[in-house]
Amino acid sequence: MEDLSRKASQHNAEIWDKLVAMKSGFTATVSARALNNPLPYINIYQWLPKGVQGRRVLCLGAGGGKHAPLYAAAGADVTVVDISEAMLEKDRIMAERYDFRIRRLQRCMTDLHGLMEKEFDLIMQPVSSCYIQNIEGLHREVARVLKPGGLYIVQHKQPFSLQTTPKPECGKYAVEVSARYQGKLPPIDGSEHRESGAMEFLHTLEALVGGLCRHGFVIEDLREPWHGKADALPGSFAHRCEYVPPYLAMKARRRIDSGIAISPIIADSE
Numbered sequence: 001m002e003d004l005s006r007k008a009s010q011h012n013a014e015i016w017d018k019l020v021a022m023k024s025g026f027t028a029t030v031s032a033r034a035l036n037n038p039l040p041y042i043n044i045y046q047w048l049p050k051g052v053q054g055r056r057v058l059c060l061g062a063g064g065g066k067h068a069p070l071y072a073a074a075g076a077d078v079t080v081v082d083i084s085e086a087m088l089e090k091d092r093i094m095a096e097r098y099d100f101r102i103r104r105l106q107r108c109m110t111d112l113h114g115l116m117e118k119e120f121d122l123i124m125q126p127v128s129s130c131y132i133q134n135i136e137g138l139h140r141e142v143a144r145v146l147k148p149g150g151l152y153i154v155q156h157k158q159p160f161s162l163q164t165t166p167k168p169e170c171g172k173y174a175v176e177v178s179a180r181y182q183g184k185l186p187p188i189d190g191s192e193h194r195e196s197g198a199m200e201f202l203h204t205l206e207a208l209v210g211g212l213c214r215h216g217f218v219i220e221d222l223r224e225p226w227h228g229k230a231d232a233l234p235g236s237f238a239h240r241c242e243y244v245p246p247y248l249a250m251k252a253r254r255r256i257d258s259g260i261a262i263s264p265i266i267a268d269s270e
């Protein structure tokens, strides 16, 4: 697994650098309008009712000048980790443009060396776990650098979506990969569900959800962001989403001890 993991992170760093050079929509930075009022963007499910002012936030696998600037605009002390130099450069440019302090680290999310134990109040991770094979390593590092009582807000590509063909064939989407498939996923020619050229991996719900619980987290909420549209054109993003939910968003809290989390760092009500 180690060899493939190393190969995947080098490969995906190059792919994301290329996507930046191509000005792909996947690498768009946040708008000035959103930065003027960032909370609705970072608090879509009301998981952060008290905001993040003064909180230490890690934006993980989250380069690109979107998430880190949003959290900085909301008053957080932000660190962003990403494997792609070009994606991190976008955060540097945004920080300079808007006068934010954003610490940038080029790292694989499964090896957060240089970050201290219990350093963060909140870790947010947009869709990026699909680019690593070692989900256990990710959970171990997240548990290490998050304070007890702290929140881990993460979005994944749904396993079922990664198992399913990007386009309908004879009007139907087909499941083409086994639920326990472990190698790199078959390449695709680019879709809104998967970036073309990237090396991606399938993780079961047992690994994504159960794995977090086994690393000392309590799942407080779980959503399937809805992007479907019943009358969408067959083959379009919205049409596929009507049949195959693309994402899974989770709010997980690191337990204080072996029991349920108490005195949370980022509380729902204080």
Ligand SMILES: C[S@@+](CC[C@H](N)C(=O)[O-])C[C@H]1O[C@@H](n2cnc3c(N)ncnc32)[C@H](O)[C@@H]1O
Residues within 6 Å of the ligand: 009, 012, 013, 016, 026, 027, 028, 060, 061, 062, 063, 064, 065, 066, 067, 081, 082, 083, 084, 087, 107, 108, 109, 110, 126, 127, 128, 131, 132
């Ligand atoms: C879908 S983008 C997420 C951030 C993007 N700005 C957005 O709008 O959602 C996925 C990010 O994961 C990063 N990534 C891929 N493999 C990674 C790894 N092994 N460790 C850390 N980041 C990784 C990519 O460089 C890319 O910036």
